[in-house]
Amino acid sequence: MGKKDRAKDKGRVSSRRDFLALAGNLGVCACGLAAAGLGARLAVPELRDGPPHKFPVGPAADFVSGTLTWIRDREIFVVHDGDGFGAFSSRCTHLGCTVKRSTEGFYCPCHGASYDGQGRVMTGPARKNLPWYLTWVGSGGRVWVDTDQVVDRGRKNANKETVTGRDDEET
Amino acid sequence: MLFDLAKDTRRLRVGLFAGALSLLLVLAWIGLREARTEWRSTQADFFDLTGDARHTTEILQNKNCSGQTERCATCHLGARRRDLGAQTPKVYRAHPPSMLRHLERRTGCSTCHGGCGRALESELAHALPGGRKRDPLLGQPYIQASCARCHLPGAQEGMQRLVAGAEIYVRLGCLICHPLNVGGRGSWDFGTDLRAPGRKSLAYLRMSLIDPAANFPGSTMPSFKNYFSDNPEGLTDVLVFLLSLNIEDAGDCSRGNKTGAGVDKPCSGCHAGAGGRAGGRMAHKCVYIVERKDELGCAACHQHEIPAPGPGGGRCPVINRHRPNCVVCHETGEGDRPG
Amino acid sequence: MKGFFSALWGNLSGLPGNLRRGLRPGVAEGGNSAAGRLRRSFAYHLHPLRVTRRALRASTTLGLGVVSLTAFLILGVTGVLLMIYYQPGTSDAYASMQDIQYAVAMGSFVRALHRWAAYAMLVSILLHLLRVASMGAYRGRELNWLVGLGLGGLALGLAFTGYLLPWDQRSYWAVRVSASMLDSVPLLGLAVKNLMLGGQTVGQAALLRFYMLHVAMLPAGMLALIAVHLWRIRRDGGLAGAPEDGEDSELLPAWPHLVLREALLMLWVLVVLAAVAALVSAPLGAPVDVHVPANPEKAPWYFLWAQELVSYSARLGAFVIPALLALGLVGLPFLDREDEGVGRWFGTRNCRLAVLLSGLGAIAALALFEVFYMQAGPGVFFKALGTVWPDVVNPGAGMIVVAILAMLTTGIATDSTRAAFLSGLVVMLIMLLGFTLIGVCRGPDWVFYWPWEEWPGVV
Numbered sequence: 001m002g003k004k005d006r007a008k009d010k011g012r013v014s015s016r017r018d019f020l021a022l023a024g025n026l027g028v029c030a031c032g033l034a035a036a037g038l039g040a041r042l043a044v045p046e047l048r049d050g051p052p053h054k055f056p057v058g059p060a061a062d063f064v065s066g067t068l069t070w071i072r073d074r075e076i077f078v079v080h081d082g083d084g085f086g087a088f089s090s091r092c093t094h095l096g097c098t099v100k101r102s103t104e105g106f107y108c109p110c111h112g113a114s115y116d117g118q119g120r121v122m123t124g125p126a127r128k129n130l131p132w133y134l135t136w137v138g139s140g141g142r143v144w145v146d147t148d149q150v151v152d153r154g155r156k157n158a159n160k161e162t163v164t165g166r167d168d169e170e171t
Numbered sequence: 172m173l174f175d176l177a178k179d180t181r182r183l184r185v186g187l188f189a190g191a192l193s194l195l196l197v198l199a200w201i202g203l204r205e206a207r208t209e210w211r212s213t214q215a216d217f218f219d220l221t222g223d224a225r226h227t228t229e230i231l232q233n234k235n236c237s238g239q240t241e242r243c244a245t246c247h248l249g250a251r252r253r254d255l256g257a258q259t260p261k262v263y264r265a266h267p268p269s270m271l272r273h274l275e276r277r278t279g280c281s282t283c284h285g286g287c288g289r290a291l292e293s294e295l296a297h298a299l300p301g302g303r304k305r306d307p308l309l310g311q312p313y314i315q316a317s318c319a320r321c322h323l324p325g326a327q328e329g330m331q332r333l334v335a336g337a338e339i340y341v342r343l344g345c346l347i348c349h350p351l352n353v354g355g356r357g358s359w360d361f362g363t364d365l366r367a368p369g370r371k372s373l374a375y376l377r378m379s380l381i382d383p384a385a386n387f388p389g390s391t392m393p394s395f396k397n398y399f400s401d402n403p404e405g406l407t408d409v410l411v412f413l414l415s416l417n418i419e420d421a422g423d424c425s426r427g428n429k430t431g432a433g434v435d436k437p438c439s440g441c442h443a444g445a446g447g448r449a450g451g452r453m454a455h456k457c458v459y460i461v462e463r464k465d466e467l468g469c470a471a472c473h474q475h476e477i478p479a480p481g482p483g484g485g486r487c488p489v490i491n492r493h494r495p496n497c498v499v500c501h502e503t504g505e506g507d508r509p510g
Numbered sequence: 511m512k513g514f515f516s517a518l519w520g521n522l523s524g525l526p527g528n529l530r531r532g533l534r535p536g537v538a539e540g541g542n543s544a545a546g547r548l549r550r551s552f553a554y555h556l557h558p559l560r561v562t563r564r565a566l567r568a569s570t571t572l573g574l575g576v577v578s579l580t581a582f583l584i585l586g587v588t589g590v591l592l593m594i595y596y597q598p599g600t601s602d603a604y605a606s607m608q609d610i611q612y613a614v615a616m617g618s619f620v621r622a623l624h625r626w627a628a629y630a631m632l633v634s635i636l637l638h639l640l641r642v643a644s645m646g647a648y649r650g651r652e653l654n655w656l657v658g659l660g661l662g663g664l665a666l667g668l669a670f671t672g673y674l675l676p677w678d679q680r681s682y683w684a685v686r687v688s689a690s691m692l693d694s695v696p697l698l699g700l701a702v703k704n705l706m707l708g709g710q711t712v713g714q715a716a717l718l719r720f721y722m723l724h725v726a727m728l729p730a731g732m733l734a735l736i737a738v739h740l741w742r743i744r745r746d747g748g749l750a751g752a753p754e755d756g757e758d759s760e761l762l763p764a765w766p767h768l769v770l771r772e773a774l775l776m777l778w779v780l781v782v783l784a785a786v787a788a789l790v791s792a793p794l795g796a797p798v799d800v801h802v803p804a805n806p807e808k809a810p811w812y813f814l815w816a817q818e819l820v821s822y823s824a825r826l827g828a829f830v831i832p833a834l835l836a837l838g839l840v841g842l843p844f845l846d847r848e849d850e851g852v853g854r855w856f857g858t859r860n861c862r863l864a865v866l867l868s869g870l871g872a873i874a875a876l877a878l879f880e881v882f883y884m885q886a887g888p889g890v891f892f893k894a895l896g897t898v899w900p901d902v903v904n905p906g907a908g909m910i911v912v913a914i915l916a917m918l919t920t921g922i923a924t925d926s927t928r929a930a931f932l933s934g935l936v937v938m939l940i941m942l943l944g945f946t947l948i949g950v951c952r953g954p955d956w957v958f959y960w961p962w963e964e965w966p967g968v969v
Contacts, residue, residue, distance in 0.1 A: 045708045045715060072801050094824055095690040097803050109805050109955040110687070111821040125821055125900070176767070183770040190777035197784045201619050204788075230613055240605065242613070289608040300608070301678060301796030 056142040060085070063143060068101075076133065076145060079156070086156035087135045087145040088119045094126040106130070118154055129153060210291045213246045217263055221255070230291065235279025241288030243280040243296070250274070262293075269329060283317040284308050285418075312411055313373065319415035336412030339405055343395065366416045376413050380406065556740040558748060561768050564758035565749050573775045574638035580776040581631035582732065584783060585668075588624040589725065596675065598721040600714045603677035604797045611794055622787035628669055630783060632812050635662050639839075643935055644865075646852040646928050647750035648843040654742040655843050661735050664728050666812070671724035673810050674717065678795035683807045685720075686712050691820055691828035699829075751853010805954045814949030815942045821956060822883075822904035831906055835938060838931075846927040861929040864920040868933035872940035875912045879905035880948065884958060906945075913937040 057071050063080040070077055070090060075098060079086045090106075092099050097110035105116040113124025120129045134149035136157045214228040231244040249255050249263035251271070266274070273283065281288040286308045290296040297308045309317060318330040349365050378385055380399065383392040399406040521528075564570055595614055597606040610617040639662060642648060648655040674685045689712060692703040708715025743749070753759040762768075795804075809817040819827030851857025856865055883905050895903055913934045921930030951958055953965040 043705055043719075045704065047709075075801070095687050095820065097687075097807060098801070110803070110807050111956045125824060127824070176762070180766050180770065183766070183774055186774045187770065187777060190774060190781055193781045194777065194784065197781060197788060201616065201784075201788050205615050205619075287608070289605065290612045292612065295612065299796065300604075301794060 053148040054144065054146040056138070056144050057087075058143060060137050060141050060143050074145070074147075076147070078135070078143060078145070081156070084156035085135045085137060085143050086132060086154065088130045088132040088153075089147075090130070092126055093121065093128040093130065094124065099130075120153065208291065209293060210245050213262060214248065216260075217248045220259070220263065221252075233277075233279065235282055235288070236277045237279075237282060239279070239281065239288055241279050241281055242291055243286075243288060245291060246293070247280075282320065283314055284310070285317070309414075312407060313414055316411050316414035316418060320418055332408045332411045333415060335405070336408035336410070336415075339409050340412055343398070343409075365413060371417065373410060373414070376410055377406070380409065556737060556744070558744055558764050558768065560761045560763055561748065562752055562758060563760045563762060564753055566762065566767055566771060567758075570749065572637070572641060573771075574634050574641055576772050576775050577634040577779050578631055578638055579736065580779045581627045581634060581783075582736070583776075584627040584780060585624060585631065586729065588620050588627065589729075591620050592624060593725060598675065598717055600677060600717055600798075603675065603717065607676045607678070607794055611791075618791045619787055622790065622792045623783060625792040626786050626790070627783050628672065629812075630779070631665060632669060635665050640935075640939070642750075643842065644856050644932060645751060645854065646846070646848065646857055649750065649847065649849060649852045651742070651746045651750065652843045654739060654746060656840065657735055657739045657742065659839055661732065661739060664732050664735065668724060668728045668732070669810070669812060671720040671728065674712075674720045675724065676794060677717065677798055679798060679804045680793075680795040680808075682712060682798045682800070683804050684809045684813075685716070687807055687817065688809055688813060689716075691816070691824065694820075694824040694828040696829065749853070753853075806952055806956055808949065808952065811946065811950065815945035818945040818949040818952075819906040822906050823901040825901055826904065826906050831910065834910065838934070838938070842931060846931050848926060848928045850926075851928060856932065857928050858924075858926070860924040861926060861932060864924055864929045864933050865936050868916040868920065869936045869940060871916065872909070872912060872937040873944070876905070876909060876940060876944045879908045880944075906941075909937065909941040913941070 051074070055074060057074065057076075057078055060080075063069055063078055063085065065080050065082065068077055068079045075090050076087045077090050079088075090098050092108035092110065092113050094108065094111060094113050097108050099106040099108045099113075099115065102114065104114065104122070106119070107114040108124065108126065111125050113126035114122045115126075115130055116122055119132065121127065131150045132153050132155055134146045134151050134155075134157070136144055138144050210230070211228045217223070218225050230242055231248075232240055232242045233244065234240055244250070246262055249259060250266045251274075252263075252265055255263060255265065270283070274280075279288070280286070285299065286297050287295055287300045289300075312332045315330050315333040318333055322330065375386065379387075379392075380394075381396045382394055384394075399409075592610065595606055595610050595617070597603060607621075610621055612618070639658065642655070642658070670685075670688065674681050689703055689707060692699040692706075695702070704710070706716070706719065707713075708719050808814065816827055816832065819831055821827070848857075851861065856862040901907075916937050917930045917934040920933040921927065924930070948958065951961060953959040959965060
């Protein structure tokens with residue numbers, strides 16, 4: 001089987017040598033891809049970092065009705081009025097800066113986005129409203145917030161019963 | 172330009188020589204500058220002053236109780252030396268003996284004085300990290316603010332002005348709009364949380380009391396200018412207290428100091444430290460005033476939903492009426508104060 | 511026995527000669543001269559042996575490639591020195607930076623040299639790209655152009671990853687803002703952000719990953735690509751636009767003419783950077799406070815143009831414009847395949863005129879857009895346009911339109927793809943420079959202040 005014979009079968013892998021060469025090449029490529037894939041998989045983080053998404057913010061008695069309180073460590077606002085307790089994010093939806101309070105609601109000092117008192121975006125490079133989070137009062141009298149559960153704007157919870165599936169928190 | 176290759180090469184070699192020479196000069200300059208840094212000359216001068224035979228200068232550092240590394244002793248070599256005369260340059264002067272025992276307990280220097288312990292240039296060491304003389308080092312009386320990092324303000328030696336400031340804070344009604352409870356920004360929706368970390372400068376704090384509108388346009392905070400114009404020492408005391416709210420807890424240093432001196436009543440009902448213990452801070456919960464505002468009759472004087480202390484402070488009849496309640500915890504032996 | 515000792519004695523006494531001979535690189539092919547040594551050495555494959563007279567002239571390339579390489583080498587050496595003391599942990603990083611800055615002998619100098627060399631490298635890479643583009647020197651050298659773009663991207667990556675390492679307020683918030691920009695990139699954005707940060711927040715995982723990228727992976731990539739980049743120059747036949755005849759086409763040996771020139775340039779770059787580093791030390795801000803952003807919170811200067819664009823529209827600034835720029839640069843040698851004018855600055859005279867006019871037009875347009883935008887007031891501007899239209903109607907999008915218009919008009923007027931794309935490139939360059947300058951002037955609350963105006967104190 002010489003080169004001339006192989007030239008006759010243009011376009012077809014006809015010889016064992018060609019087939020083995022191709023198989024070998026493909027095999028090495030596959031190994032390379034597999035190794036790269038495993039390495040890349042290593043780089044994808046497995047552990048969820050950062051502070052917990054479900055946390056207490058303080059005794060309910062601390063949040064007087066009619067007030068808005070900024071919890072700096074968790075970057076959320078906690079609001080308490082006649083309907084109960086609610087919480088929404090204090091991170092601007094544009095690039096994550098902490099918003100400041102203004103006469104109409106909130107504004108972001110980083111690029112000038114502004115929101116109304118309920119976190120709805122009014123102007124600025126931000127496009128989305130400030131997300132509201134599930135809030136409830138636990139059995140120990142503390143106000144809890146879960147930032148993994150986004151709820152409708154303005155939603156507040158007065159007591160624990162309205163929240164289904166929650167286990168008894170805390171002491 | 173390139174007609175004569177030999178000349179061109181010669182020029183290049185001359186240029187290389189010049190470049191090498193310039194580089195050597197720059198490196199020599201840097202080397203010399205390093206050999207004569209501020210701390211080295213300060214140490215060398217001290218050795219000359221005291222007749223010390225040592226010739227090698229070295230950085231002296233230690234870890235203070237909150238785990239921070241400090242290099243203050245590199246220049247301030249005379250802190251414990253009583254024997255140096257009155258003409259000693261300021262940097263070598265001895266530390267006042269009253270607080271020296273803190274050094275023995277490894278409190279270190281920056282725990283009380285602030286500043287940046289790792290720096291070795293005076294301009295940088297005497298400022299907060301990242302700054303240059305932006306927040307100068309604390310000395311008397313403002314250094315008393317640092318006592319609050321470990322101690323509850325009480326009748327202990329050395330913190331008289333801090334305690335006086337705390338009393339004014341309650342007496343003038345600051346507590347109503349700026350309560351210091353754990354919840355965060357305060358019960359009414361307009362008083363800034365005065366415990367926000369980040370040291371504000373003394374000038375800023377002073378301006379906030381004398382002319383708040385200059386710092387916060389459109390704010391409802393009243394001005395206390397009239398009260399403090401009669402009482403400048405009181406202004407200093409309040410500033411010491413306000414400064415103490417901004418200085419963060421000193422971590423491990425404050426262990427063993429939970430029950431501060433002087434306030435030996437059951438405190439946790441009002442002092443909401445972490446877990447309810449009266450630890451290190453004067454966190455006050457005057458929420459009971461808020462919740463009883465109907466029975467206390469705030470509306471009699473304050474038409475709006477949100478009352479504010481009047482200008483000049485201290486005129487709220489309710490606080491005066493309930494002053495005996497405060498004395499349950501705050502027994503300082505000074506008797507009743509004027510309303 | 512006597513044989514052993516005499517052999518040993520003979521070997522010892524012959525040591526100097528044997529050392530000299532043993533360390534020589536192989537058979538003396540090409541002779542003992544410097545040229546011969548060059549030919550036999552490792553540099554043989556990367557460094558040209560002979561160059562034209564034209565290549566030796568300073569005005570041909572401005573030596574920008576050599577400047578970039580020198581800056582990279584300085585960065586490598588200073589970087590390794592810094593690694594002796596730097597600790598990549600969120601609790602230790604700032605303290606170790608303080609130690610380097612204050613306590614380590616020559617520490618602040620080495621750190622300053624590292625920073626200024628980094629800035630010098632970014633600037634010289636940009637100028638090098640502009641030089642190659644304006645000469646059309648990518649013609650027929652598509653691979654090297656792409657390798658060069660890859661090097662530019664790696665350099666930006668190195669600057670970005672290095673910026674976080676001091677772990678002070680400036681660096682933390684700059685990275686936090688830049689990472690948030692990835693949220694606007696469709697499909698891959700969140701995945702890349704997750705991979706880059708090792709999670710959702712900028713924390714210990716992010717610091718370690720940035721450190722690994724900065725000291726290991728990206729420099730390794732740079733070295734590999736630099737080797738390919740230099741080799742390709744030889745493979746492609748030397749500098750583009752080599753003259754066919756005339757004095758300039760005379761071939762001269764690289765040693766001593768080219769090598770000495772390169773050495774001279776490298777030395778003087780080092781001198782200038784060292785002098786600047788000795789005079790101006792690198793800043794170190796306040797320690798990180800994850801809850802209190804700096805105000806204003808600004809990206810490092812080489813990304814300020816992106817932040818300015820992002821402040822108009824996150825999608826535009828973080829994704830659309832960078833993607834267009836990247837596509838345009840990558841596609842340039844494939845879209846413009848003219849041979850005329852390669853190797854001459856801006857090619858033909860028509861081209862020079864077109865570029866000049868485009869540049870002036872771009873400056874005028876940018877000034878106009880910005881004045882209108884700032885007079886209208888960002889609040890009013892956004893309010894009037896709702897939440898969708900600001901993505902499309904803003905100074906950044908305006909400049910893209912200007913670039914397209916410039917390319918079209920130039921192409922139609924001159925009938926030359928080179929002129930057209932160079933006009934577009936000039937408009938983009940004006941946009942980058944203009945937005946960088948505006949970004950520099952932004953103060954607290956992202957309000958624009960002229961350089962002579964004082965920024966108000968921030969609450």
